[in-house]
Amino acid sequence: MSKSVRVGIITMEGTNNELEAYLSFLHSGANPEIVHIKSFENRRRKVSDFDILFFPGGFSGGDYVRAGAIMAARIKGSFIREIYEFEGEGRLVMGSCNGFQVLTEIGLLPNTKGDHEIEAALAPNISNRFEARTVYLKINRKDCAFLSNFKVGEIIKLPVAHAEGRFIPAGKEILSEISKRNLNALSYVDPRGREAGYPWNPNGSIMNIAGICNSRGNVLGLMPHPERVFYPYTESDWTRQTEHEGMGYRFFKSAVDFVREKF
């Protein structure tokens, strides 16, 4: 009998994406639940109720002020300690798009120094536009709980949909730490797998960074949306491809497998 893998998908007004995240985890055999941030703030739910925390995309709080800023501020004002403990135990955290923005604002990523300082930000796209397109990504490491079923160097395609996705580290030091430790788990590439500029890098991220996984390998943040292509039929070019597994599938399978094995 396989153990129940409990996934908490944290939302507030303006969050989108929770539906496809919920379904992706559900169809991977896990037990997902959509939980409003209020429930954590007033202690009706605890972070420790879950094995995996997922921060979905959208416009949490309208993205007024700055993408993800209001959700991050609310977390920092109430249950941030619980999240740090959760992370410290090696449990899994993932955030896509707005969720990635939240993870950088609460210091879970890149967290090169291990003290949860804010070391990076996701700034407005260089094109000064909302970008809804498909991008190619190269997987740079597999010792990350969400990427274990991929091969290093593998190229996949995922959709992006954001106006503030330009990854900017706080300085040269942080950037070189990211590089040295291979924390840039996914990079934007062109169809031939080479780093390239716009539109393959849709937002101007430094070093074409599309996603960051922390040193320990249990926290992943990325701008693209694997949860939107769990099945192949929502990929933008599926009508031209032969039967295959959805590009996003292995992110969730890896995470669920990891929890089953480890906890």
Add this chain to the structure above:
Amino acid sequence: MVRIETIEIIGRQDRELSEISRSFSLGLSVEEMRRIREYFQREGRNPTDAELQALGQAWSEHCSYKSSKIHLKKYLMDIGTKGILSRGDAGVIAIDDKTAVAFKMESHNHPSAIEPYGGAATGVGGILRDVLSMGAQPVALTDVLFFGIRKVKGFPSPKFIEGGVISGIRDYGNRVGIPTLSGGITYARFFSPNVLVNVGCVGIVDRKKLLSSSVNIPGLKLIIAGGKTGRDGIHGVNMASETITREEDISTVQLGSPITKEPLMHAVLEANERGLIYALKDLGGGGLSSVVGEMLQSGGMGGSVYLDRVPLKVQGMAPWEIWISESQERMLLAVKEENENEIHRIMESWDITSSTIGVSEPGRRLRVFYGDEMAIDMDIDFLTNPQPYDRPSLFKEKRENTVIPKYPENIGKVILALLGDRNVRTREFAVRQYDHTVRGSTVLGPFSGIVGREGPTDASVIRASWDSYEGIAVGHGFNPFYSYLDPLAGGADAVDEAVRNIVSVGAEPIGFSDCLNAGSPEDPVVMGEFISMLRGMRSVAARLDIPFASGNVSFYNESGKRRIPTFPTVMAVGKTKDIRNVLSPDFKKISSPIYLVGLPTSDLGGSLYFRTIGVRGGVVPVSNPDFLSRRVKRILDAVNSGTVLSIHDISDGGLATSLGEMTIGSGIGASIDISPFGLRPDFVLFSEPTSSWVVEVKKEREKEFLEIMKEDAILLGHTSADSLVISVGDERIASIENEAIRRRWKGGFR
């Protein structure tokens, strides 16, 4: 402090009655004012300001459809009705035993002409709420936009309006997390300054949870939920019922808030899931005034409303202002007493303001109070039923002259010109700002093909649920250029095009909605065009037996001497049993046979070709519903049998443009011979024949395809590498590299 004024109308003469209507912005005619005077004479008193304002709202064109009701009933309402589950705020049609699809189109033309960003955004907000009112989860948004070309003095420039509208749609649609999937952008001189913003929404509902807005038992609590009520949007419907003048009062434009709407959607759906809502309606044009009136009227009830219990944005609002305010993001729930507290609790858990403001009662009286004072005490049937107009109509002679233009020197150049035309080329500059993948259910979006070089699609498809392979398709049809020359043909062809687009993705069309766009109904010529348009629409829809489950009429789209053509934007909704059979227009393989389903025509009136070479007039092609019906059936058979690789309908720019578009997302070209048709090559390549498609067939299944299609398919040629080559027998008349086509169509967008 005087909150409620009494307005003297008993004993007043016509001139004074007109003055009262004007000074209170009621928008009522002298006849209507007389009727009201007589009513209050019978009641034995003069009306309050709130009562007059309520009548102004309820009897406005926008809310009551008084100029169009008669004609809509006659031409559209009785088609295919057995398929319709409900004609509430949105139309609802079953897709199987358990599930139904709710959908509607709405126009937000006048507000967008004044404040494009806010106008377009609240258009999106409004249409979402209409679908939500049926208890349905919205799953797709569409927008069909019409912009002018040259700036008109005293109005904002078309570029400014365009930028505002696109941004408004983007910011609202993206924030509520519903994918914006489909639609169109058309540029024509008709639309300056009369911009048109037609928005559509499709939603999915469990048939057992389908809601109506009918309050048909007493004792139901009326609860307002969502945004607070303020002064924004007062007299919005009256503005929509008048022609556009220059300096409009900005207070008539409503302010939307997607971040309030988003949790409101969740809360309402949650409450409905638990069976707590008896009836539901969203507050749009006319605010509380319209909604309460309509809910009680349709259920045969009366009711009492207490305006002091309405949560307000600003202090000091007069009761009449609260009653007719059009502040956005509000819904009215009718709830059984035993569920009242639970509804408030659910709203609170989503951080939404809610308040019980009234109750339904037996009888036919509407009473509205502010504290102890009576603001309204009227008979509901009188209030909600203006005299429908059968306005005079004048039918102008259609000038039918067959025009034979000069034969072009360079066919290739014309093809590229058409592909680069502002009404054909890519719309990525707008559409890539809309999130079309949110909710992870978009099977076919606005683009398809090789990543990085995608081409256009004909319609969009949504996966209905991750637990099955059922899909819902949505597509549109519209052609103001046809309608300008021949409103009847334009009406018929709009329906034909919407059907073609649904069939192109392999789905079966099941229902229509529409936005009927026109100038002033007080102009008999406009009414004549309006009726012709409806006749045309009917001719196709009735033959296919597909119903118009919902729709919208927008009159008064004119300013001074400038008015729009009288034309419909038709939205068609379709279903497919298996999304894995959905097709996109990009060619799939080299050496596939390419067939034309349909026949080119020498009727080129209104065509892109004629507009491009500067030819006026000509005969507008008219849909033949028998051909359409037969071809739809055969194509769906062919698609479902797996004999087709790709398919694209023929519309603006004709066969050549469709072929060109099929090369863009694929990088695969075609080699075709048009000699079998015996018409002039430019007629074959550029006519827009209606009911026609280009089909790429699986080589190994060609025989089967032909058995299904019979006389409806004619061989054009084969797909090939690199170029589009067009010959007439042995003579090559055009050869264009795929790269050149792609560059032209992309127009510099990356």
Add this chain to the structure above:
Amino acid sequence: MTKLKITVTLKAGVEDAEGLSVLKALNLLGYRDVVDVRTGKVYYITLKKGGKRLGNEFCEKLLANPVINECVVDG
């Protein structure tokens, strides 16, 4: 009551894409003397009690991300 004006902009080293497009548009309209445009957000905050120091806290806790933003408080 104290009124604070807090201005949040992108730091000097961070490319201001919106500012650049406005710069380009102004130049195209003929205003060739415009050489730089930076954009930002202004918050007008009214406090029953407290002053600039509270404003700085707002910057830190919510309004600015220290990696990419400058936050200036005027009392």
